[in-house]
Amino acid sequence: MHELALVEEILGACQTAAASHRVQRVTAVHLTVGELAACPDALRFAWEACRGRFRLLETARLEIQEVPARWACPHCGGDYGEPLARCPQCGTGTPRLQEGLELRVDYLEGDDREGGRRGTIAGTQPCPSSGGSGGGSG
Numbered sequence: 001m002h003e004l005a006l007v008e009e010i011l012g013a014c015q016t017a018a019a020s021h022r023v024q025r026v027t028a029v030h031l032t033v034g035e036l037a038a039c040p041d042a043l044r045f046a047w048e049a050c051r052g053r054f055r056l057l058e059t060a061r062l063e064i065q066e067v068p069a070r071w072a073c074p075h076c077g078g079d080y081g082e083p084l085a086r087c088p089q090c091g092t093g094t095p096r097l098q099e100g101l102e103l104r105v106d107y108l109e110g111d112d113r114e115g116g117r118r119g120t121i122a123g124t125q126p127c128p129s130s131g132g133s134g135g136g137s138g
């Protein structure tokens with residue numbers, strides 16, 4: 001279950017970001033998770049299990065924005081929700097994965113040292129995309 005390792009990495013990165021912004025308490029962490037990147041339920045489970053070890057995130061909620069996987073034909077631009085060996089529209093292209101592998105922290109919500117003021121911290125990228133952006137023809 002790689003979600004546990006991912007969540008630990010995300011929590012660590014969020015704690016570092018929160019500390020550097022003098023946030024006393026993170027109230028929510030917003031993630032964008034591609035359908036093929038990780039299982040949201042497993043992430044939520046790991047989140048509950050791990051967040052207590054990170055002082056600034058003990059009570060932080062995890063908000064997940066799920067992104068469905070999507071393939072597009074490079075030839076005709078046809079758009080599909082499943083991997084296909086051949087484009088059903090033009091028959092000549094092989095649809096390539098466009099979305100569905102992303103995993104990133106969009107932003108954090110937190111309370112700063114004054115207490116009342118709430119702020120957000122722009123996203124960090126705890127997980128370097130593993131071979132996602134290979135552009136050339138393979």
Ligand SMILES: [Zn+2]
Nearest residue numbers: 073076087090
């Ligand atoms: Zn096509």
